[in-house]
Amino acid sequence: MSxxxxxxxxxxxxxxxxxxxxxxIAWVVLDHSAQRRILDDLAERGVSRRSQRSEx
Amino acid sequence: MAVIDLANPTRFLRxxxxxxxxxxxxxxxxFAIGLYRAxxxxxxxxxxxxVKIMFLHVPAAWLGMLGWALMSIAALGTLVWRHPxxxxxxxxxxxxxxxxxxxxxxxxxxxxxxxxxxxxxxxxRLTSVLVLFLLYLGVLALYWTAExxxxxxxxxxxxxxxxxxxxxxxKFSVDWWNTLHQPASILRMGGSAIDSSIxxxxxxxxxxxxxxFFTLHLAAMRNEILRRRVRALRLMQAQQFxxxxx
Numbered sequence: 453m454s455x456x457x458x459x460x461x462x463x464x465x466x467x468x469x470x471x472x473x474x475x476x477i478a479w480v481v482l483d484h485s486a487q488r489r490i491l492d493d494l495a496e497r498g499v500s501r502r503s504q505r506s507e508x
Numbered sequence: 509m510a511v512i513d514l515a516n517p518t519r520f521l522r523x524x525x526x527x528x529x530x531x532x533x534x535x536x537x538x539f540a541i542g543l544y545r546a547x548x549x550x551x552x553x554x555x556x557x558x559v560k561i562m563f564l565h566v567p568a569a570w571l572g573m574l575g576w577a578l579m580s581i582a583a584l585g586t587l588v589w590r591h592p593x594x595x596x597x598x599x600x601x602x603x604x605x606x607x608x609x610x611x612x613x614x615x616x617x618x619x620x621x622x623x624x625x626x627x628x629x630x631x632x633r634l635t636s637v638l639v640l641f642l643l644y645l646g647v648l649a650l651y652w653t654a655e656x657x658x659x660x661x662x663x664x665x666x667x668x669x670x671x672x673x674x675x676x677x678x679k680f681s682v683d684w685w686n687t688l689h690q691p692a693s694i695l696r697m698g699g700s701a702i703d704s705s706i707x708x709x710x711x712x713x714x715x716x717x718x719x720x721f722f723t724l725h726l727a728a729m730r731n732e733i734l735r736r737r738v739r740a741l742r743l744m745q746a747q748q749f750x751x752x753x754x
Contacts, residue, residue, distance in 0.1 A: 458557045461622050465561045465615045469568070473720065476607050480727040487734035494738070499745045 515593055517733050524730045528723065535719040542716040545709035552706065561619040563710055567717035568612040572640060573675055574721070575605020579647070580672040583665035593729075595661040596736070598668065599651050600728035604721060606644035613641060624688055632681035633689035636674060643671040657739075 494500065542563070552559035578601050585594025616634070617627045628634065647664045654660020682691045693701040700707055 455557060458622055461558055461618045462560050465564055465618045468614050468618075469564045469611050472607050472611050476604060476724055479603070480724055480731065483731045484727065484734070487731055487738060490738045491734060491741070494741045494745070497745075499741050499748075 515591065517593060517596075520593060521730060521733055524726050528726055528730075531719065531723045531726065535716060535723050538712065538716040538719055542709060542712040545712055549709045550705050555623055558619060558622045559706060561615050562706075563713040565612060565615040565619055566710060567714040568608045568615060569637070570714060571717055571721050572605055572609035572612050572637070573678060574718075575601050575608060576640060576643070576668070576672065576675060578725075579605065579668045580675075583668040586661055586665040587669075592736075595665070596729050596732045597725075598665065599661070600732050601725055602644060602647050602651065602664075604724050604728065606641065606648060608717075608721065609637065609641040609644060612637060620688075629688050631687040631689060632685040633678065633687050636678045636681050640671075640674055640678060643667070643674065647671075657736075 546560060546563040549560065549563075551557045579598045582594045582598035582601065585591045586598060613634075616637075620629075621627050647667055650660050650664040650667060654663065681687060682689050702710070
């Protein structure tokens with residue numbers, strides 16, 4: 453098998469791995485900001501945990 | 509802070525906020541070293557340059573199995589001790605373990621074509637890893653579709669413990685059955701069969717992927733705790749609204 457053919461398999465493996473890892477990181481980051489946004493929104497409307505109310 | 513303190517979700521969140529940036533930084537650093545060593549590793553005398561796929565495939569395979577092992581311990585925590593953080597840990601590990609198992613399957617297929625002449629064979633190792641991936645999808649479906657999160661968590665925990673039987677099957681499939689897949693070449697009696705010029709980049713990449721797994725797992729656990737707070741607050745809000753109505 454020529455190097456060009458081997459390189460195709462190697463590049464594909466690294467590119468797909470990078471894509472899946474990037475998707476995982478994006479999922480974690482976007483999920484975090486979404487949950488934080490909802491919690492801040494609830495707090496603004498006066499809905500918060502008892503411990504947070506006592507802190508404030 | 510004692511380890512037992514981390515069993516409290518609020519303290520756990522504080523711990524994650526403190527540790528996560530450093531863990532992410534360490535992961536990046538080890539990945540940079542691992543990728544540098546992987547790119548500069550010599551070609552294998554039989555497989556040529558395609559041996560570089562091993563630096564992704566083997567760590568992904570380990571982490572696919574580690575993810576399920578972690579979920580199995582968490583499942584015991586959910587079913588026996590009913591600890592809320594155990595369920596959080598199990599649920600957070602499932603998509604990450606599934607992603608690493610998918611990487612293992614795809615990179616293995618891309619490595620198999622130039623090495624064996626085929627993308628896929630239904631041998632014991634490949635089939636048992638595919639079963640692991642399908643089990644991950646099953647657990648995710650239970651978590652994501654259950655109307656009652658508690659019931660979904662218990663069902664997922666039972667499936668996780670039943671699926672744990674697949675882990676020794678994956679590990680020993682190459683010894684128990686005649687497979688196209690090579691037998692263990694790193695952790696085996698008599699030491700590693702891999703030359704140090706390839707073994708070291710592999711071990712560094714394995715460490716980098718493991719750090720990435722735990723970074724993502726801690727971040728996903730934090731998100732899951734926040735999601736449960738959102739759910740609890742919305743339920744509380746609905747209850748207050750119902751009580752305020754004349």
